[in-house]
Amino acid sequence: MIDLFAAAESPAFENVLLMSAAAFAVRLFLGFLPRMRIPGPVLEIVIGVIIGPQVLGWVVVDEPVEVLATLGLAFLLFLAGMEIDIQALRGRDGRIAFTGFGISVVIALAIGFSLQASGLIINGLLVGFALTASSLGVLIPLLADEGELRSPLGRFVIAGASVGEIGVIVLLALFFSGNGGPGSTLLVLGAFAVFTVLALVALGWASGMASLERVLARLQDTSAQIRVRFAIVLLIASITLASGLGLEAILGAFAAGAIVALVDRNAAETHPLFHIKLEAIGYGFLVPLFFVTSGANLDIKALFEDPETVLKVVIFTVSMLVVRGLPVLLGRGRLDPIRLTVAGLLESGSLPILVTAATIGTATGQVSSSTAAALVIAGLLATIIYPTIALALLKRVDSDPVPDPTTPGELNPEEM
Numbered sequence: 001m002i003d004l005f006a007a008a009e010s011p012a013f014e015n016v017l018l019m020s021a022a023a024f025a026v027r028l029f030l031g032f033l034p035r036m037r038i039p040g041p042v043l044e045i046v047i048g049v050i051i052g053p054q055v056l057g058w059v060v061v062d063e064p065v066e067v068l069a070t071l072g073l074a075f076l077l078f079l080a081g082m083e084i085d086i087q088a089l090r091g092r093d094g095r096i097a098f099t100g101f102g103i104s105v106v107i108a109l110a111i112g113f114s115l116q117a118s119g120l121i122i123n124g125l126l127v128g129f130a131l132t133a134s135s136l137g138v139l140i141p142l143l144a145d146e147g148e149l150r151s152p153l154g155r156f157v158i159a160g161a162s163v164g165e166i167g168v169i170v171l172l173a174l175f176f177s178g179n180g181g182p183g184s185t186l187l188v189l190g191a192f193a194v195f196t197v198l199a200l201v202a203l204g205w206a207s208g209m210a211s212l213e214r215v216l217a218r219l220q221d222t223s224a225q226i227r228v229r230f231a232i233v234l235l236i237a238s239i240t241l242a243s244g245l246g247l248e249a250i251l252g253a254f255a256a257g258a259i260v261a262l263v264d265r266n267a268a269e270t271h272p273l274f275h276i277k278l279e280a281i282g283y284g285f286l287v288p289l290f291f292v293t294s295g296a297n298l299d300i301k302a303l304f305e306d307p308e309t310v311l312k313v314v315i316f317t318v319s320m321l322v323v324r325g326l327p328v329l330l331g332r333g334r335l336d337p338i339r340l341t342v343a344g345l346l347e348s349g350s351l352p353i354l355v356t357a358a359t360i361g362t363a364t365g366q367v368s369s370s371t372a373a374a375l376v377i378a379g380l381l382a383t384i385i386y387p388t389i390a391l392a393l394l395k396r397v398d399s400d401p402v403p404d405p406t407t408p409g410e411l412n413p414e415e416m
Helices: 014-031 040-051 063-083 091-118 124-131 136-145 152-175 181-207 210-219 226-244 249-263 273-297 301-305 307-331 337-346 352-364 369-399
Strands: none
Touching: 014 040, 014 063, 014 273, 040 273, 040 369, 063 136, 063 152, 063 226, 063 249, 063 273, 063 352, 091 124, 091 152, 091 307, 124 152, 124 307, 124 352, 124 369, 136 152, 136 337, 136 369, 152 307, 152 337, 152 352, 210 226, 226 249, 226 273, 273 352, 301 307, 301 369, 307 337, 307 369, 337 369, 352 369
């Protein structure tokens, strides 16, 4: 019998082991401190910095780590796509979200190109796009813990974050994919959109077949795990197609998640464990490895060697609040002033997309290692500081309610 693990060319998994153990230890530590409102990915990146080559040097990012971290990024965006709620983008909240995102892009590009003109960064376009991002994966647990997920505040924030997440992924794929420039990439993006629509139609038709549904129901919770297997096939197929067309794989991963969410609307009734299983694969194994690896790859020494890097961290952190917070003012009349401030603060923190943008930037030479480090550290700070302030304000307004500024009958929450 062939011993596959004894072959000389077999990769070593010591680094994967140490990174997995570090990710486990971080979340266990947070479990003992339930009042500590630091998102897990923040500490996963920090522990990656500590055990990585820049500090203790316990781990290196070798080939097995790279492969699993890439799959982790794909799964992170796949799960983000599954979180998109199309219903949240309808009505007044949706209109405000799309208009606000357009304003965010204008403000962010002004900041990005100003920084490029000053010589602080190489590419103002990529940095500007990165500053427009929000993160549903961070916001949804926070809103759920506060009982605000279905409130007017929750719906308003989720609409804004959904558009911010979708928008920045499309922009990154449009402007930083392939070699033909935005014009040809736009045509390819259209082709990919056609594929996505056709996939939605085909899957929607298939899901209506009673015989297929019976087979899926019989196999979904057995060792076949048929729904999970199909989701993985769809994820890899979308990534492969996107990459083959010259688009960023992140678009394919996100699109696959969105397709699953749109087609599988009755998951909670017919197969409630489906999403939990996918989250177990992603958040239980692959996604933490991506964050720990991102920390290990961070050029943390640049913070101490180059004062400009510290300046960039400050600029990026403040800019995220300006870019995402100011457009929230469009919601005046939708929320009272304090909850509007809370919404702006919540939407201003985005770690996963900033890490993704930094990864794309370094891989394509669009950002320096110091700028990539500054982006990620700014994301860490924004994800800690802004939600903390927002939750403190929310507790204050809940203990001393502010009257709704809208007049009776002016707004119907169910229609927004």
